[in-house]
Every structure is written in C-alpha cells, then in structure tokens.
Amino acid sequence: MNPQDPGAAPPVSGSTTALADHGASPPDRVLNGSGGRRWRVPATPSLDVFSGAEWPPLISLLLARRGVRNIAEASHHLGKPGELTDPALMPNLGVAVDRLERACAEGETVAVFGDFDVDGLTATTILTEALDDLGARALPYIPDRFSEGYGPNPEAVRRLHTQGASVFVTADCGTSAVAEVELANELGMDVIVIDHHTVPDALPDALALVNPKLTDSQYGSEPAACGVAHKVAHDLYERRGRTYDPAEHRALVALGTVCDLAPLVGENRDLVRIGLDALARSQRPGLRALAAAAKVDLADADPELCGWQLGPRINAAGRMDHANIALQLLLADSEAEAAALAGRLDALNRQRRQDTLDALELADEVLTPAEREAPLVMLANESISRGIVGLVAARLVERFHRPAIAMELHDQPSADGGSTLVAHGSCRSIPRFDITALLRRHGDLFQRFGGHRAAAGFSLDAARLPEARERLVADAADHLTPDDLTPTLEIEAELPLHAVNGELLRWLHRLGPYGQGNPVPTFLARGVRIEAPRAVGADASHLQFTLRAGRVTWRAIAFGNASNAVPDGDLADIVYRFRRDGMRGTLQLEVLDLRAAEPDLEAP
Incomplete structure (x- = not known):
C-alpha cells in the first residue's frame, strides 16, 4: 500500500452493480489525513447477492461489510427483532433454574455476588429482584474494588455463609474462581456461576456453570452477564408459574450490554433494540433519577446515552468509592432515595473525570520523548488511583x-507485618496487538494477571518494574511495525453530502443500534466548503463549523481537531459520521478528520 496514493473510494450513487464494478480497484486505498493520520478506504465487495433489494445501494455495501451474506439475512437484520435464542440452549441453565426454584419455594437465602461494573450491577439487580419476588431471600454482595478486587474471595464467601446463604450465585464473575467455589462447596453452599467471560482450562466445581462461552455451548451468541441473568430470571418465573413482565429488566440488559462493549450482533443486537425501547419508557426510580442528574431524557435512549451518560456515572461508584452506591440506586423504590443516590454518583463522576485529567497531565510531565515514542507506553505513579487506571490507559x-x-x-x-510496594496495572491496546498475549509471554513477572485481546490487568511487585518495563517494551517492539502504530481511520464508503436524503437516513437508523461489532458507519466526502469555523470547548481543542456542498448545508463538530482547522471559505475533504446533537435534538455531522481538499480529490 502506498500512503501517498490519493485514490478515493467509489461513490455510493448509482446501482449496486456500479458499486461492485469498483471492486477491481486496489484492495485498499490509503490517503493522508491530518496530524499524521491516515484514511483507509477498503475495496468494494461484490454486491450481486443484494440485487433487487428495496434499500439504497449504500445499505447493501454496509451490510456486506458487516458479514451479511444475502437478502434474507439482510431483511432479518433490518427488520424488527425476531424470536430470541431458546434459553434451553444456554449451557446448564436448566440445572441453575431447578436449584433456584427450590430456593424460592423453600424461602432460602441466596447470595448474589456481582461485579462492580455496569454489567455486573445490572445482572445482580435482575437476579436480586427476581429471587426476592419469587420467594427466596436475596443477599446481594458487591466487592470493594480496592480491598477485595475482582471476583469472589474467601473472606466474602465465608461472610455470606455466616449470614445464612445456602446458595451462592455469581453474576459477571466466577468462571475462574476455582478455589473460592471449592470453599463454598466445603461450607455446604450450592454454587451457580452466571458469567460470560472467557473460559480457562481449569473450571470451578460449581453445581451449574451458566456461561455461553463454554466449549460445548450451542447457544450461538455471547450475551453479557446481564443478558444471561435475564434468561435465568425469565425461566425462573415460568418455572414458578408466575407472570413475568420483563420490560424493566430488558432496560437493564440494554444498559449493561452496551456498557460492557458486548458485540451488537445476532441476539445481542436484538436484546439491545428491545431493551432501548424499554429504557425509553422505564419507570425505575434509579434510572430516571440518574438521567435527570445527567440532564438527559430516557425517551432518547440509545447506545450513546447508555455508554456516555448513564454508564460512566454507575461505574464511578466502584471507581471512586464503593459500587454498592450504584446497586442501591438500581434497587431503589422511592424517587427521593434515588435522587439522593444519583446526586452522589454524579459528584463521583465529576471527580473521576478530574482525576483522569490530572493523571493525563502527570503523563505529560513525566513521560520522556523516548517513552512516548516507544511501541508500548507505560505510566506508573502513586497518585494514580486504581479505580481510574483503565481509563488513563485508554486515554494514553x-x-x-x-x-x-x-x-x-x-x-x-x-x-511479616511490613509492607511491599505493589503496582496494580491496567492495559489497553490497539487492534493489531493482543495485550493479554504480551502479559502471558512474561507471566513470571506478575503476581496475577488476566484479560482479553484489547484490555487486561495485573499486579506486580514494584521492585520488578524496571525489568518489566524493559521486557515488555522490547517484546512490543518485536511484534509491532511502524505501520501498526500509525493512527488510521477506516472509511466504509464515499458519501457526498448532496447524496444524503431522508430515505437514506431512515435506512441507516434501521442498520443500528451501533456499537461494538456494528460500528457507526464512517464516510468520506470530498471538496466540501468550510464556513464559520470556530474553536470550542473548555480548552478550545474542538472545532465547530458549517459544511456546504452546493445548496446543502450541515452543522458539524470535530472533537480534538481545532489544530487541524481548514480556513473559512476553503474546500476540505472530511471523514465523518452522523451524530445526534443532544442539545438541539437534531442530526449533525461528527467530523473525525479533515484536510484541505486535494486537487485530484475535489468533488465532481
């Protein structure tokens, strides 16, 4: 690939055949953006399988890029949510429901041990409400992020047993808790693991391990833990012969699924579509109070509202204080209690944002030029809270x-009564680098570690930090090329602004909801005129302007692009996507990058 190649993606106007004809062009076109960024325009695949489709050719192209193979699959994708996957296909769900039904019938105490993130908290809420409503005594427990860490621990297992729990249920954790499940068994508790995390070689000896990722699973999709918990609750109500109104739990499933970055494909996408409708009508005091604190309207529920407004405030509890605050909010019965808790979460979220900014300022101060340019950036400091290390890593x-x-x-x-300086780390990565594989290759360094391709965590004796830095950076250098480290925007199609109309926007809406696995479509427009650009934001780093193409105008925002501004009245090439303006309730363009229009890329 030649990064100087000025070639453009084929325009989307015309028939699907015209689009497919452009597939003979080079596999990828790579264009120079601004600030060292590149724009990658993939070749157009054959769209013959969509011949005669009722939707515009651009929609066929976007469907093909998402792995949709024919008109039948496309019609299902674009239609209303269909039947959800049969719960009977979920591994061990029947065994779990059998035991929980008996616990409800006999009024047993059931401990529900959840995780401190949004997925874990929503799963814990669903299970707690269902068990309490159906006759059991639910005993929810969320560990302290700082003193207990992730997943079950022996002290908590013993404490819950002492409080009378005869059944120990995990929510969004437990798949790797071999020793803790063994302890619960020794204490006489039946253990049910409700989880969705990657399955290790050694599994806990639980009565039921309900996880769609088990190797013999025939479930066909990978719901988040809140989705698995909802399946359990649904079947438990059915087993008890009780009517189940799932709306409020479906709202929680949408929230937890989006915030956990679960792939929005297959059943997950349908769960989120159904759940967003339920969230828009939710009467749950905690969600309504949280929306009010965030100054948003639940009636506008979409993945962005979940992931950028509600989710961070819920997560702020566990990051800055204790996640029990968020659990109490979700379980709150009264509006007054919910409003007070939502106010606390909003304040914690503001503090979380400030602490993250402070940590990034620290990075600017302490990272040397060589450390910034290394293939792996590492930042360690006593002033960075464990609750925000993941956020800081992501921003880096x-x-x-x-x-x-x-x-x-x-x-x-x-x-021995003394103390040891320990580094608790959080890792984030780029698409071309498996960060957990890096840790695995140097597993002897860590007290414990775990994660997946894009994110991981570990603890390390700080005395070994210089050795860890040297080994990990050298390893990253062996596995990454300069091309891997060049920021690249992936463009799905060229879409001139004059080609955008109401019909196309309606079809784009039906392609959503967007998120992990179903990204917001990103487009290229050439030779558009910049009007009235101005820097905005507290640090004047964002750019607001109007875009004009002939008689067509669009309001636009370009976050973090003020330094790349194109002068007023000049022509620009832009990479953009459609974005709802929460302040005005209208559609605008979010410009991801822009540059002065190149002569051979000017609009025809």
Whole structure:
C-alpha cells in the first residue's frame, strides 16, 4: 500500500452493480489525513447477492461489510427483532433454574455476588429482584474494588455463609474462581456461576456453570452477564408459574450490554433494540433519577446515552468509592432515595473525570520523548488511583496510538507485618496487538494477571518494574511495525453530502443500534466548503463549523481537531459520521478528520 496514493473510494450513487464494478480497484486505498493520520478506504465487495433489494445501494455495501451474506439475512437484520435464542440452549441453565426454584419455594437465602461494573450491577439487580419476588431471600454482595478486587474471595464467601446463604450465585464473575467455589462447596453452599467471560482450562466445581462461552455451548451468541441473568430470571418465573413482565429488566440488559462493549450482533443486537425501547419508557426510580442528574431524557435512549451518560456515572461508584452506591440506586423504590443516590454518583463522576485529567497531565510531565515514542507506553505513579487506571490507559492509547499500561503504586501489607510496594496495572491496546498475549509471554513477572485481546490487568511487585518495563517494551517492539502504530481511520464508503436524503437516513437508523461489532458507519466526502469555523470547548481543542456542498448545508463538530482547522471559505475533504446533537435534538455531522481538499480529490 502506498500512503501517498490519493485514490478515493467509489461513490455510493448509482446501482449496486456500479458499486461492485469498483471492486477491481486496489484492495485498499490509503490517503493522508491530518496530524499524521491516515484514511483507509477498503475495496468494494461484490454486491450481486443484494440485487433487487428495496434499500439504497449504500445499505447493501454496509451490510456486506458487516458479514451479511444475502437478502434474507439482510431483511432479518433490518427488520424488527425476531424470536430470541431458546434459553434451553444456554449451557446448564436448566440445572441453575431447578436449584433456584427450590430456593424460592423453600424461602432460602441466596447470595448474589456481582461485579462492580455496569454489567455486573445490572445482572445482580435482575437476579436480586427476581429471587426476592419469587420467594427466596436475596443477599446481594458487591466487592470493594480496592480491598477485595475482582471476583469472589474467601473472606466474602465465608461472610455470606455466616449470614445464612445456602446458595451462592455469581453474576459477571466466577468462571475462574476455582478455589473460592471449592470453599463454598466445603461450607455446604450450592454454587451457580452466571458469567460470560472467557473460559480457562481449569473450571470451578460449581453445581451449574451458566456461561455461553463454554466449549460445548450451542447457544450461538455471547450475551453479557446481564443478558444471561435475564434468561435465568425469565425461566425462573415460568418455572414458578408466575407472570413475568420483563420490560424493566430488558432496560437493564440494554444498559449493561452496551456498557460492557458486548458485540451488537445476532441476539445481542436484538436484546439491545428491545431493551432501548424499554429504557425509553422505564419507570425505575434509579434510572430516571440518574438521567435527570445527567440532564438527559430516557425517551432518547440509545447506545450513546447508555455508554456516555448513564454508564460512566454507575461505574464511578466502584471507581471512586464503593459500587454498592450504584446497586442501591438500581434497587431503589422511592424517587427521593434515588435522587439522593444519583446526586452522589454524579459528584463521583465529576471527580473521576478530574482525576483522569490530572493523571493525563502527570503523563505529560513525566513521560520522556523516548517513552512516548516507544511501541508500548507505560505510566506508573502513586497518585494514580486504581479505580481510574483503565481509563488513563485508554486515554494514553487514544493520544499516542500505541498500547498503553497505567499503574497505581501502593503499599500492600505483607505477612511479616511490613509492607511491599505493589503496582496494580491496567492495559489497553490497539487492534493489531493482543495485550493479554504480551502479559502471558512474561507471566513470571506478575503476581496475577488476566484479560482479553484489547484490555487486561495485573499486579506486580514494584521492585520488578524496571525489568518489566524493559521486557515488555522490547517484546512490543518485536511484534509491532511502524505501520501498526500509525493512527488510521477506516472509511466504509464515499458519501457526498448532496447524496444524503431522508430515505437514506431512515435506512441507516434501521442498520443500528451501533456499537461494538456494528460500528457507526464512517464516510468520506470530498471538496466540501468550510464556513464559520470556530474553536470550542473548555480548552478550545474542538472545532465547530458549517459544511456546504452546493445548496446543502450541515452543522458539524470535530472533537480534538481545532489544530487541524481548514480556513473559512476553503474546500476540505472530511471523514465523518452522523451524530445526534443532544442539545438541539437534531442530526449533525461528527467530523473525525479533515484536510484541505486535494486537487485530484475535489468533488465532481
């Protein structure tokens, strides 16, 4: 590929045949953007299978890029949500429901041990409400992120047993908790694991391990833990012969699925579509109070509202204080209680944002030029809270476009009565680099570690930090090329602004909801005129302007692009997507990058 190649993607006007004809062009065209960024325009696949479709050719192209293979699959994708997957296909769900039905019938105490993120909290809420309503005594428990960490721990297992729990249920954790499940068994508790995380080689000896990722699973999709919990609740109501109104739980499933970045494909996409409708009408006091605190309207529920407004405030509890605050909010019965809790979460979220900004300012101060340009950025400091290390790592990836590790350093009590300085790290990566594989290749460094391709965490004796830095950076250098480390925007199609109309926008809406696995479509428009550009935002880093193409005008916002502004009245090439303006309730363009129009890329 030649990064200087000025070639453009084929325009979307015309028939699907015309689009397919352009597939003879080079596999990828790579264009120079601004600030060292590149724009990659993939070749157009054959669209013959969509011949005669009722939708515009652009929609066929976007469907093909998402793996849709024919008109029948496309019609299902664009139609209303259909039948959800048969719960009987979920591994061990029947065994779990059998035991929980008996617990409800006999009024047993059931511990529900959840995770401290949105998925874990929504799953815990669903299970707690269902068990309480059906006759059991639910005992929800969320661990402290700082003193207990992720997943079941022996002290918590013993405490819940002492409080009378005869059944121990995990929500969004437990698949790797071999020792803790063994302890629960020894104490006489029946263990039900409700989870969706990657399955390790050694599995816990639970009565039921309900996880769609088990190797013999025939479920066919991978719902988040809240989705698995909803399946359990649905069948439990049916087993008890009780009518189940799933609307409020479906709203929680949409929220948890989006915030956990579960892929919005297959059943997950339908769960979110159904759940967003339920969220828009939700009467749950906690969600309504949280929306009010965030100054948003649940009637406008979409993935962005979940992921950028509600989710961060819920997560702020576990990051900055204790996730029990968020659980209490979701379980709150009264509007007054919910309003007070939502106010606390909103304040914690503001503090979380400020702490993240402070950590990034620290990075600017302490990272040397060589450390910033290394193939792996590593930042360790006592002032970075463990609750935000993942957020800081993610922001470092955005800033430097390379894998990043952020670490909190703190004293951990040792067995001899002293203390040891320990680094608790969180890792985030770029698409071409498996960050957990990196940790696995150097597993001898860590006290514990785990994660997946894009994100991971670990703890490390800080005395070994220099060795870890040297080994991990050298390993990243062996596995990454300069091409991998160049920020690249993936463009799905060229879409001139004059080709956008109401019909196309309605079809684009039906292609959603967008998220992980179903990204918001990104387009290229050439030779559009910039009007009235101005820097906005607290640090004047964003750019607001109007785009004109002939008689067509669009309001536009370009986050973080003020330094790449094109002068007023000049022509520009832009990479953009459609975005709802929450302030005005109208559609605008979010410009991801822009540059002065090149002569051979001017609009025809």
